[in-house]
Amino acid sequence: MEKSSYFFTRGGGARWHYSLAKLTVWSFAFLALILIFFLRSPAPSTITSAADPSRRSLRNYNWGGSAWEKRVRASARARSSNGLTVLVTGAAGFVGTHVSSALKRRGDGALLERTGVFIVEGDINDEALLRKLFEVVPFTHVMHLAAQAGVRYAMENPGSYVHSNIAGFVNLLEVCKSVNPQPAIVWASSSSVYGLNTKVPFSEKDRTDQPASLYAATKKAGEEIAHTYNHIYGLSLTGLRFFTVYGPWGRPDMAYFFFTKDILKGKQIAIFEAANHGTVARDFTYIDDIVKGCLGALDTAEKSTGSGGKKRGPAQLRVFNLGNTSPVPVSELVSILERLLKVKAKRNIMKLPRNGDVQYTHANISYAQRELGYKPTTDLQSGLKKFVRWYLNYYSDGKKAVE
Template structure:
């Protein structure tokens, strides 16, 4: 799966003019000039409008969030309070995202302390994220609205709560959108990840980190099923390249600073509260509206298939990875001993053709789809995904149990209920 909700995009500081002149006036004139210049710089730095800092104000400008104060800290501490004997405290980034929401609730329900962090960006409809936020609040999880690139905020959170673990799920998702806004992927998936690791390496004690990689890192590989031992040096999209870069960055911070890091390669996650940019989601929407849907086929009429993985199975994998994550070994930003470094496939092991996905939706919705079969475009999509999950099974007993028809039945039930309620509210 291309995982879930993330950070804003490109951020470019505009450079001020560079003045180079020779002055031959009195010392008083020079003093006056430099005084005026200094005041001008101060004014420039402190009174510029936030929008002038962004090179993509239409979608990905950085925002200023309000946080801090006694009332805010009380909410943070309350949300992160452990209620079970062996509970842990977890910071979940991307908590208002699809996987983030379900994982946060599962952690909270078993007695762990959970605090969410999300920037509620508009890659897809923010109202769905707000709906997830309401669901989280109902389950006792508070979401801090902020950006993973905000080091000051991250440091503040670790000052208020000594997190034992970080579940890092914030990222810019989507394979195709990378062709429209590549900077948002670098900003979130690389710069944001590095910023988080920089903060984590310096806190005491260092937390163990579980983070979302992606099955997309397998790229153009043709050997199936995909194994963690396979090479991943042929990404088919920028999204995949940023996730692969994240795995290399994780290795570096593990090696130098002793951070315990576990990467999870999600395989096409689906289910209730899912992402609207995923095929099963917008297929459902278009079928109900009577719109045609585009179904891709590979060259020579080849089948396009995905290892669809139900959200509950993914959550169990996330919790299993977190529960078996060892403590980080660094202190004071320095490595004190060998630290755990792992990467796991979390898939369903049963690839299903996209045409079969559509057939299941037709039966569940009782509506015939208007199919438009077309060749797969060269936009980063791959023909198939198939997970070898033997490593995750060995390490923490990962075993998916939900077949596609059962999972889609649950999704359709949620979709019809959620959007009928939303339509009534409008």
């Protein structure tokens, strides 16, 4: 789970308090797993609540018992014959929050207890918890979004990436392979797996054996692990390579987010350039477009073919790029923010550091278009306008941002 501290007032309003300094140290120290059970229900959606790993260990979270099981069953009870029962991991993170809300809006389920959905907090490495949940509810699908995100933090805390992105993923797959029926699994990979590739746009057919960061290496490992569990156990697995996702409720450690904060504070911002004044550009993808791709992957996922941990036949195995196909230089990102905020940025041009960042990303999305009906509709100008409107409104017209 991306480190985001949410809480709910009696009136149902959510306020997100974060400290960028605290984020650097604690963000992603442990993975929180918030399990959301989706069913066909028209109740309204809301942002989820997350446990703060700086205060307690999620492994010690109290779960189980007849009352707990009753609430789980009630939460996941299907109200239509064709309803999906989806286990969402990392639902309190950036992408997870928006995916969960979208599933709710279309009638697949709810997010908060007050809307009739029971929220379970835990660690994806907690095998006993996952097995118990599958005993209580026969999930048809898993949307696995829990992960240790971010390229640069891997240099400070590499172990957390292995714990979450590799060990946690394996633990989830171990549980899924042995339950009956096996669920179909959609999970978050990353555009980072393309690493040092110079051929653009990036295609799913390209080699991905030159990772530039430990984060990228763990996501590449996840893709290989997915292949193994598909081959041996018949699990249906779909990997989604996200390209620089941005938007409201995003991660504060992403450039567009802290650029906005620092521009409003009058602080200098670092803009990287490659060797020989080369352009650094990203295929920025608005969160709503990413959500459409996630739902498309869920809706087209075929059933797993295994039973009792044994493969009964070939199973679906897919990997898709989810990008915007329009790379934009980071310098242009800053220019757009300047126009929207009506504040001139204090730019500090610096060389691209050797911390895992790559110079250029560009997605070829033809495969996702054909198989998922994926078609991004939000350009960077429009997406940042929505983000800035949210940011200024959330932080009282920027007053909190500059404190």
